Amino acid sequence: xxxxxxxxxxxxxxxxxxxxxxxxxxxxxxxxxxxxxxxxxxxxxxxxxxxxxxxxxxxxxxxxxxxxxxxxxxxxxxxxxxxxxxxxxxxxxxxxxxxxxxxxxxxxxxxxxxxxxxxxxxxxxxxxxxxxxxxxxxxxxxxxxxxxxxxxxxxxxxx
Numbered sequence: 656x657x658x659x660x661x662x663x664x665x666x667x668x669x670x671x672x673x674x675x676x677x678x679x680x681x682x683x684x685x686x687x688x689x690x691x692x693x694x695x696x697x698x699x700x701x702x703x704x705x706x707x708x709x710x711x712x713x714x715x716x717x718x719x720x721x722x723x724x725x726x727x728x729x730x731x732x733x734x735x736x737x738x739x740x741x742x743x744x745x746x747x748x749x750x751x752x753x754x755x756x757x758x759x760x761x762x763x764x765x766x767x768x769x770x771x772x773x774x775x776x777x778x779x780x781x782x783x784x785x786x787x788x789x790x791x792x793x794x795x796x797x798x799x800x801x802x803x804x805x806x807x808x809x810x811x812x813x814x
Contacts (some may be wrong), residue, residue, distance in 0.1 A: 656765035663789050666760040668729060668753035669737025675761040681760075683791040690722040693783035693805055694761065696731045696768060697775060698740035702802050707781070708744050714807035715749035721814035723785075726750045731778045755779060766796075772809065781805050785813065 657663075666681045684690065693711060695703040711718070711726055718726055726749065730737060734754040743750035761767045761779030767782045781797040783805040793813045795804040803809065 664763040669734040676734045690786045691726045693778040710807040
């Protein structure tokens, strides 16, 4: 599992833009930048839609005032679902919604979750991290069914 001090592994995530899906590599995303990254088990799921993403949308300005260059949400959902979810949550211009459609990024971080018991398949765990120039500075892992330390509010206390 990735830890504080580790470098983010190379992976490709997909973002929906006005021109359609665009691939973004982790080296492009993280090199020379300070990124607030959070992952949710699934778009449009209860805690993710009621608390996790809305908190980062609401606190985007405060996070950016603390030196965050970009706020990124990832989930093991396709790019079309991530794009629609972002629009429904008014994330445009505040949180970049990046698809990890096959779960390869979550797996490369060692943060995959088996949700087959809930008919969700393999997903990413709920977490947040601050990454500076590709290196993890803070990592906030949630326990199963929990939502506390991966919130935008908690991240603000770390910056």
